[in-house]
Amino acid sequence: MAELASVIRATDAILPHGRQRVDIGIGADGTIGALAAAGTLEGREVVDGDGLVAIPGGIDLHVHLNTFFGGTTTRDDFASGTAAALLGGTTTIAQFAIPRPGETTIDAIERTRGEAGGAAVADYVVHGSAVKETFERSLDQLERLPDLGIRTVKIFTAYTDAIGLTIGEVHRLLAVAARAGIVVFVHAETDSLVREGIDAAVHDVGTGPVGHARSRTPLAETDAIRTVADLALDTGATAYFVHVSSSSSVATLADRRSRGEHLLAETCPHYLFLDEAVYERDFAERWICSPPIRSADHRAALWEGLRDGVIDAVSSDHNCFDTAQKAAGGGDFRAVPNGLPGIEHRLPLLVGAAIDGRLPWSRVVDVTSAGAARILGLWPRKGSISVGADADIVLVDPAGSTPLGPGHMATDWSPYDGLEAPGRIVRVLRRGETVAVDGTLGAAPGSGRWLPLGPGLGDRVVAA
Numbered sequence: 001m002a003e004l005a006s007v008i009r010a011t012d013a014i015l016p017h018g019r020q021r022v023d024i025g026i027g028a029d030g031t032i033g034a035l036a037a038a039g040t041l042e043g044r045e046v047v048d049g050d051g052l053v054a055i056p057g058g059i060d061l062h063v064h065l066n067t068f069f070g071g072t073t074t075r076d077d078f079a080s081g082t083a084a085a086l087l088g089g090t091t092t093i094a095q096f097a098i099p100r101p102g103e104t105t106i107d108a109i110e111r112t113r114g115e116a117g118g119a120a121v122a123d124y125v126v127h128g129s130a131v132k133e134t135f136e137r138s139l140d141q142l143e144r145l146p147d148l149g150i151r152t153v154k155i156f157t158a159y160t161d162a163i164g165l166t167i168g169e170v171h172r173l174l175a176v177a178a179r180a181g182i183v184v185f186v187h188a189e190t191d192s193l194v195r196e197g198i199d200a201a202v203h204d205v206g207t208g209p210v211g212h213a214r215s216r217t218p219l220a221e222t223d224a225i226r227t228v229a230d231l232a233l234d235t236g237a238t239a240y241f242v243h244v245s246s247s248s249s250v251a252t253l254a255d256r257r258s259r260g261e262h263l264l265a266e267t268c269p270h271y272l273f274l275d276e277a278v279y280e281r282d283f284a285e286r287w288i289c290s291p292p293i294r295s296a297d298h299r300a301a302l303w304e305g306l307r308d309g310v311i312d313a314v315s316s317d318h319n320c321f322d323t324a325q326k327a328a329g330g331g332d333f334r335a336v337p338n339g340l341p342g343i344e345h346r347l348p349l350l351v352g353a354a355i356d357g358r359l360p361w362s363r364v365v366d367v368t369s370a371g372a373a374r375i376l377g378l379w380p381r382k383g384s385i386s387v388g389a390d391a392d393i394v395l396v397d398p399a400g401s402t403p404l405g406p407g408h409m410a411t412d413w414s415p416y417d418g419l420e421a422p423g424r425i426v427r428v429l430r431r432g433e434t435v436a437v438d439g440t441l442g443a444a445p446g447s448g449r450w451l452p453l454g455p456g457l458g459d460r461v462v463a464a
Contacts, residue, residue, distance in 0.1 A: 004033055004043035005432060011038075011049025011395065013385050014056075014361045016370075024054060026391040030432035035387060047427065047434075049395060055365055056383050057091030057392030057430060058347040059372035061266060062185075062242055062315035065095055066115055069319065070337030072328070075410040076320040078119035081343055082448055083441050084408040085122045088344035089351075089394040091430045092382055092451065094125040094372075096154050096185075098163070105130050105138035109150055113450060120448030121435065123392075125376060127185060128153040130173060131163040139173060143180045149452025151182050151377070154242070157224045158189040158290070167227060174228075174237035183264070183375065183457050184232075185240045188224035188249075189216060189291065198334065209284035212333035213276050213292040218246035221291050225249050229256050229263055238458040240264035240375065243317050245271045245291040247301030254310045264375060264460065266313040267302050269349045270340055270415050275299055278415070286326045286413055288336045289317070306359060306367060312375065312460055314350060314367045318343035322411045341409045345416060347394070348402040352421035355398050366461040374459035378451065391432035400424025408441075 004025040013022050015035070023041035025034035034041060065081040067074045076084065078095075085093050097112035099105065105128045112126050128150050130138040145151065155173060156164040164187075165173070177184045194216055201215035225241055229252075232239040244250065244267045253265050270289065275296045278287040287293060305311040319339025329335030347368055354364040365383075373383030380386050385393065402424050404416035428436035435443040 002027060002033065004041060006045040006047065007041045007043035008047045008049045008054060008393065008395070009039065009041070011052050011054040013054040014365050015385050016380070019361060024385065024393065026432045030391055032385065032387050032389050032391050051397070052426065053361070053396045053398055054385060055361070055394050055396065056369040056385055057394055057428065058089050059092045059369045059383055060085060060090045060316050060318070060343060060346060061094045061313050061372045061375065063093045063095055063318040063343055064339065067096070067098055067319065068100055069339065072321065072325050072337050074320050074339070075322055076318070076343070078116045079445060080410040081318065081320070082120045082122040082124070084344040086428055086430065086436050086443060087408050087439060087441060089347040089425045089428055090122060090343065091392040091428065092123040092125065093343070094127055094376070096127045096129055098129045099131050099134055101133065104134045104141055105153065106141050106144070106148070109148065116448070116450065118446040121441070121443035121445060122448045123430065123451055124448055125451050125453065126150060130155055130165070132160065132165060135165060135169055139176060142173070142176045142182065145182060146180055151453040151457050152185060153177060153182055154185040154187070156187040157228065158187060158191045158194050160191045164191055170228060171231045171235065174231050174235040174239070178235045178237040181455060181457065183238045183240055185242055186228050188228055188241050189220045190223045190227070193217065193220035193223060207332040207334065209279040209288055209333055212288050213279045215333070216291050218248050218294065218298065221246050222248040222252055225252055229261060232263065233261055238262055238264065240266070242266055242315070243268050243271070243291060244302070244311065245294055245298065247298045250301045250305040250310055254308070257310070262458070264312050264458065265310065266315045267306070267311050268315060268317045269342055269346050271302055272299060272314070273349055274415060283323065285329065285331060285333065285336045286323060287340065287415060288326070288333055288338055289340050290338045303358065307363065311367065312371045314346065316342040316346040320409055320411050323413055340415050341406070341411045342415065344407045344409050345404050345414065348404070348421045348423065348425065351396055351423040355422040371461040374461055375457065377453055377456040379459070391429055393429040394425055395427040397424045397426050398422070
């Protein structure tokens with residue numbers, strides 16, 4: 001065996017086949033070179049893992065950095081956003097390249113890669129996106145994307161007055177995506193039902209934040225999931241439904257999968273750990289996101305979907321605005337930029353769920369890293385503590401705790417202000433390099449790598 005650059009000694013590691021107390025040996029190339037019985041490996045540097053749990057570095061499939069949305073630009077850029085990600089144990093992020101006015105899908109991808117290249121400290125994937133204004137030109141580009149290392153594209157069924165696509169356009173795009181081997185990420189809300197809901201909410205409860213929660217109904221989400229699932233079945237495309245928030249959507253996905261349909265889905269921490277009571281708080285416009293945060297019954301169904309494997313991943317949907325940006329809408333929910341900060345807290349919240357017994361450690365790894373890696377075709381290089389994988393490793397002290405304030409995100413608030421998660425991330429390794437220790441970042445700007453995607457996307461991790 002070649003000399004190991006470092007060893008994490010005697011740690012409880014969550015391996016693909018289960019939890020085991022091991023030494024993890026890391027080679028000079030930044031990959032895992034050996035797994036062995038605790039206390040048996042030697043390396044130039046030794047990290048004491050006794051009493052700690054080792055999990056794969058997190059993979060966040062859904063982030064929006066330096067994104068223009070709702071008349072303003074998100075606070076986090078690639079430098080601050082990926083730094084917060086690393087400090088929260090996420091070593092790979094997937095950024096949506098949403099076209100700006102006049103941009104095609106490829107234009108937005110090229111711009112996004114340029115923004116990330118000299119700034120990102122986490123490894124990163126770039127998702128393409130197709131929007132209304134440049135749809136025809138972008139559709140013509142779609143089959144070229146795999147040659148550029150891009151095999152995922154996002155679309156919106158809502159916001160058809162701005163970026164969203166008609167159902168006919170969605171059908172056409174899915175057909176091309178199926179031929180090209182592209183996974184289509186779908187913001188699924190039926191636009192006409194959303195518009196109807198907005199009018200009804202303004203009439204019934206006014207324009208405050210509660211109106212937002214009433215306006216975007218579970219039906220609007222579930223109806224869009226059913227429609228797009230039908231189109232995916234017709235075309236043979238793989239659809240990935242982002243930020244699933246409702247019990248009816250979980251039931252629909254479970255039913256469709258029981259019939260053999262290959263559909264993918266994520267939810268987000270704010271739907272798992274918060275409920276609609278946030279819209280009664282002071283400065284409640286800060287929690288405006290789409291779909292909205294729903295009742296405790298919906299939250300319980302999402303947890304069940306996580307345990308059963310209906311939901312494949314938990315992503316942050318990090319779309320970071322500060323209090324002033326949220327307040328600029330004057331309290332009218334229709335004018336408030338949608339989105340929440342969360343890139344730093346996604347993994348700590350799910351780690352806390354393992355520590356307090358809501359999810360097994362193995363399932364937490366599935367939904368925070370392994371599932372995402374499989375969907376992207378990057379497993380077992382990413383999302384796995386196994387020989388030959390990138391040494392993206394997070395060491396957790398289960399006896400500690402993590403405050404969930406703004407942290408290192410470029411904002412003055414957190415959706416989880418005042419809460420703490422069980423467990424504390426004490427060390428983060430990215431490709432074998434220690435990049436964070438006890439909340440202090442040690443990664444050079446631009447040291448994150450772009451990860452082009454090859455064939456083999458769309459696999460699922462099925463819960464045991």
